[in-house]
Amino acid sequence: MTLRDSVRSFPILASVGALCALAGCGASPRPRLASASAREVELSPNLRSALELFPSAEAAAIRTWPGFWEHTCGLVLADSGGLALLFRSSRYPGANQHGNSATARNTVAALCPPTTWHPIPNEQLHRSLHGRVYWERDSVLARGSGLFMDYIAGGTPAVAVRGRTTATTLLEFGFHEAFHGFQERVFTGREGSEIVPDELIRNTAFIAATERERTMLVRLLSSPASPRCAMASDFLAARGRRLSDTSIARIESQIERSEGTAQLISAAVVAAGERAAADIVMRDSIISLLQRPLSAYPSGMNRTWPLMRWRLYGTGAALGLVLDSLDSDWKKKVESGRSLDSVLAAAVQLCALVNPEQRRP
Numbered sequence: 001m002t003l004r005d006s007v008r009s010f011p012i013l014a015s016v017g018a019l020c021a022l023a024g025c026g027a028s029p030r031p032r033l034a035s036a037s038a039r040e041v042e043l044s045p046n047l048r049s050a051l052e053l054f055p056s057a058e059a060a061a062i063r064t065w066p067g068f069w070e071h072t073c074g075l076v077l078a079d080s081g082g083l084a085l086l087f088r089s090s091r092y093p094g095a096n097q098h099g100n101s102a103t104a105r106n107t108v109a110a111l112c113p114p115t116t117w118h119p120i121p122n123e124q125l126h127r128s129l130h131g132r133v134y135w136e137r138d139s140v141l142a143r144g145s146g147l148f149m150d151y152i153a154g155g156t157p158a159v160a161v162r163g164r165t166t167a168t169t170l171l172e173f174g175f176h177e178a179f180h181g182f183q184e185r186v187f188t189g190r191e192g193s194e195i196v197p198d199e200l201i202r203n204t205a206f207i208a209a210t211e212r213e214r215t216m217l218v219r220l221l222s223s224p225a226s227p228r229c230a231m232a233s234d235f236l237a238a239r240g241r242r243l244s245d246t247s248i249a250r251i252e253s254q255i256e257r258s259e260g261t262a263q264l265i266s267a268a269v270v271a272a273g274e275r276a277a278a279d280i281v282m283r284d285s286i287i288s289l290l291q292r293p294l295s296a297y298p299s300g301m302n303r304t305w306p307l308m309r310w311r312l313y314g315t316g317a318a319l320g321l322v323l324d325s326l327d328s329d330w331k332k333k334v335e336s337g338r339s340l341d342s343v344l345a346a347a348v349q350l351c352a353l354v355n356p357e358q359r360r361p
Contacts, residue, residue: 044079049167054087055128057171060272061265065331068182073112074153075178076160077170082142086117086153088132115154147177168270176266189337194251198303209242214290217318221283225325229351232322236345252312253339260316289314319344326351
């Protein structure tokens with residue numbers, strides 16, 4: 001589940017126009033898709049824009065988490081009427097792309113058999129999408145929650161999403177949920193309940209401590225790279241003092257590992273069109289999550305949902321950004337089962353050895 005899915009007022013940080021500029025929208029004619037009976041299918045404005053913006057969003061997702069998208073069988077974006085577009089990875093066997101190794105293509109071929117959907121002619125697509133976009137109409141996609149984690153597209157399980165108000169939110173939602181599908185296949189050690197009792201929200205000291213930690217992360221993300229090691233050490237010390245209950249610590253670590261890393265993908269997608277400023281826009285979108293009052297979030301399965309779920313989207317994404325500057329291999333470690341804060345703790349220890357001036361007494 002994406003945070004935007006439940007918090008409608010979360011700010012869109014990248015305009016469609018900016019994304020469109022990066023994607024080269026003007027180079028491709030308006031898609032009109034011919035069916036077997038030669039009828040033309042007109043794309044809704046959202047799907048038409050999503051088709052144009054997809055190359056920049058895809059590139060951002062690939063940069064943010066290498067290995068994620070190339071091993072995903074597909075992402076389906078649908079409108080409220082059930083008309084859908086299926087996007088394959090650039091390593092999908094049918095893709096007309098250069099530089100893809102035979103090994104990678106054969107691996108994906110075994111996981112993702114050819115689709116039975118209608119291919120879109122290359123002349124109607126941005127060059128980077130040649131050979132890997134398909135369309136279909138399915139009434140199933142016009143009903144339900146708008147999220148289908150195991151939707152079958154041409155015999156292949158894919159993530160399908162629909163019903164977002166803009167192409168940017170549709171793409172953000174789609175890549176966020178596709179990343180959860182990747183987590184199901186690749187991440188180890190994902191188990192246990194994520195529910196905590198409502199009594200926790202009456203612990204004012206606990207809540208105040210979580211707010212201090214969010215403020216510390218905002219300062220950490222806003223700081224130059226040089227003092228980050230010491231600031232991260234201070235954050236970890238504050239979190240350790242708060243989390244004396246190991247069961248709550250496990251829940252926090254699990255949600256940060258799941259939803260926080262997916263939120264990194266979301267932030268990258270909405271910032272994709274900002275070109276040179278994309279990193280700043282991505283950082284600022286995560287800072288805005290950290291600064292959002294818990295009272296502004298909706299309740300979920302119980303009253304602790306804003307405190308013990310929505311809050312952790314932002315803290316998990318923030319920890320990921322910090323780790324980008326301290327440990328280039330942190331994503332593989334998280335995939336293997338380690339928590340974000342444990343990987344950060346090891347990175348801080350190493351940083352202090354290399355940079356004694358940042359060591360805390």
